Amino acid sequence: MNIFRFVHISDTHLGSRQYSIKEREDDFYDAFTEAVQIALDHEVDFVIHSGDLFDEHRPDNRALSVFRDNIIKLQARKIPFYMIMGDHDRPKKDDIAAANIFDFLGVKVLGLEEYESVLHGNGSESILIGGISNMKGMRRERLKSQYERANYEAADNKMAILISHQAISPYFISEQCEATSEELPVNFNYMAFGHIHNRLEKRIGNSIFSYAGSTEIKSTNEIDFYMRHGKSINMVSVENDQTTVEKISLKSVRPQAMVQGTLEGVLKSIETFVSKNRERLEVKKGILTMEIQEKIKAIDVMEAVSQYEDLFLIRTPVIKAQEGEKHNVSAMTDSLKDMFLEYFSGDEDTGKMAYEIYRDVMDNDPEDAVKSIEKRLGIEGKL
Numbered sequence: 001m002n003i004f005r006f007v008h009i010s011d012t013h014l015g016s017r018q019y020s021i022k023e024r025e026d027d028f029y030d031a032f033t034e035a036v037q038i039a040l041d042h043e044v045d046f047v048i049h050s051g052d053l054f055d056e057h058r059p060d061n062r063a064l065s066v067f068r069d070n071i072i073k074l075q076a077r078k079i080p081f082y083m084i085m086g087d088h089d090r091p092k093k094d095d096i097a098a099a100n101i102f103d104f105l106g107v108k109v110l111g112l113e114e115y116e117s118v119l120h121g122n123g124s125e126s127i128l129i130g131g132i133s134n135m136k137g138m139r140r141e142r143l144k145s146q147y148e149r150a151n152y153e154a155a156d157n158k159m160a161i162l163i164s165h166q167a168i169s170p171y172f173i174s175e176q177c178e179a180t181s182e183e184l185p186v187n188f189n190y191m192a193f194g195h196i197h198n199r200l201e202k203r204i205g206n207s208i209f210s211y212a213g214s215t216e217i218k219s220t221n222e223i224d225f226y227m228r229h230g231k232s233i234n235m236v237s238v239e240n241d242q243t244t245v246e247k248i249s250l251k252s253v254r255p256q257a258m259v260q261g262t263l264e265g266v267l268k269s270i271e272t273f274v275s276k277n278r279e280r281l282e283v284k285k286g287i288l289t290m291e292i293q294e295k296i297k298a299i300d301v302m303e304a305v306s307q308y309e310d311l312f313l314i315r316t317p318v319i320k321a322q323e324g325e326k327h328n329v330s331a332m333t334d335s336l337k338d339m340f341l342e343y344f345s346g347d348e349d350t351g352k353m354a355y356e357i358y359r360d361v362m363d364n365d366p367e368d369a370v371k372s373i374e375k376r377l378g379i380e381g382k383l
């Protein structure tokens, strides 16, 4: 029988603690545990994870133990866990991936520096699983040739899945993308992608390309999408050249309300949110983020919203009293490049340079970052 069923999970960011709230760390564990339970309940053949399993390359011990506990459950049913590294959990050059510690429990980390594959199953009843960990910064230029290699290998296999963790245009702001959709391989039945936290699914010819999305809300700019579509994982089946994907919603995700305006306006918005989402809030208390656009003391705002303490964990409000200080709360984490340009306003070259140096540091191992910065400043080898 040539059919394989698996779940595609992504961007679980175990160990992440949003807003420094203790409950927010547990939420990421809950969502991952729920995702694994779905895999167990559906008796899948294997699990695919497309990167950012952990929030950091040296995860906290709790994050490691939550991962271990879940992998033990999968191992007991002989369900292997195939994964790659995202930009968050990719180890430094001379280290191994944290997830590698659990290789004896059926965890297989694919392709750290180049494309790598395994066959799941036997002979004619097998499926090729190829993967390449996140390639950005200095590694980015190698991505295209690795995709070509992957494509070449997939052509020889009847059924094949690719796992990758990249920003692909036009699905994301092009300045932050490492490849375009035209550069993707075409011979895979399913392309399991990670990195973009809002879910996306595209049919490309006979194949399906999908960002499964993060399992919890990692950043405030995911809140809108979450409130409309929820968070989910993909249940995928590949049968010869037919691929089908079903989105399965996660129930453990904590709802979040982000509201702004005068105190009176904010109170109205909260009321609307509560009446629309009461069911979700009864599963798990929500988180309330407020920006108050009038002159008022934070303590008075907290007093006014104290009636919602049973439904929300309430964050200290941001008060924006002055005209001109107003800005959209959800836009806070949008284009970082614009923030740099704004900071160096009037000096566009310096703004651009600062942003590029920032990217050098974020995207590379330390030695590579230093090299890249020296090159930018024209002082290569002079230090």
Ligand SMILES: [Mn+2]
Pocket (backbone or CB within 6 Å): 011, 051, 052, 086, 088, 195, 196, 197, 214
């Ligand atoms: Mn991520």
